[in-house]
Amino acid sequence: MPTLHRHEEEKFFISAEGRKESVPSIHDPPTKELSVVVPSYNEEDRLPVMMDEALNYLEKRQKRDPSFTYEVIVVDDGSKDQTIKVAMKYCKKYGSDKVRVLSLVKNRGKGGAVRMGVFSSRGEKILMADADGATKFADIEKVEEGLKNLQPWPNRMAISCGSRAHLEKDSIAKRSYFRTLLMYGFHFLVWFLCVKEIRDTQCGFKLFTREAASRTFSTLHIERWAFDVELLYIAQHLRIPIAEVAVNWTEIEGSKLVPFWSWLQMGRDLLFIRLRYMTGAWQLE
DSSP: OOOOOOOGGGGEEEOTTSOEEEOOOTTSOOOEEEEEEEEESSOTTTHHHHHHHHHHHHHHHHHHOTTOOEEEEEEEOSOSSSHHHHHHHHHHHHOTTTEEEEEOSSOOOHHHHHHHHHTTOOEEEEEEOOTTOOBOGGGHHHHHHHHHTTOSOGGGOOEEEEEOGGGHHHHHHHSOHHHHHHHHHHHHHIIIIIOSSOSOOOOSOEEEEHHHHHHHHHHOOOOSTTHHHHHHHHHHHTTOOEEEEEOOBOOOSOOOOOHHHHHHHHHHHHHHHHHHHHHTSSOOO
């Protein structure tokens, strides 16, 4: 089983007033209805658009329903730009009860950043959302409905995944043959080696019950691009029900995904996932 290593500096976050405060733990009872975890690496340009949209939606929802409570956790994954400074502006504007910034000492990868945010969350439900704002945040209601339709949740565990599979035909028309070939190759490897029931494993808009997040992320080994696949592989083996829900998605410039090398790394990770679980090198509880 993997262990979560926190550097001493990662055990605290800076409040809106500039104080050091201990991060919460997913093992504590939930005190919010929703936690939104936003992994961010060199996102000073794209993060404001996403945060403005998300917080505008969340604030309006709270005004409609005062019982609704939320938090947004921006996890800075060792950025070299002003991502922390940008995120802290929202912390100061909305208060650290609603917006918190976790700063990682060094880059862990998207999966490692999401995992750190999940383990520091207070929500009954936990949403992972990309910093680029490619998915319309209001689509969380569709994803919530997908989660609700899975009830009754066994052991209070369920996952609802946003999906871009319905947009695939349009996206292929805009891509080069090489990128289309890489995409189909990756989809085939995912289906053949790991996850057969979910068409789009890579959409960064996934909603977990607190118990499902705790179980799956506690077992997670992969910290780079293919971490979503391992999460769903773990969930399927634990028989956690999973919904796949179509969401609106727009490709945003500035992606950190380098077409050939990132796909190569993901292909390698898919082989690791299958082989290491099959041989018992990685084990499920």
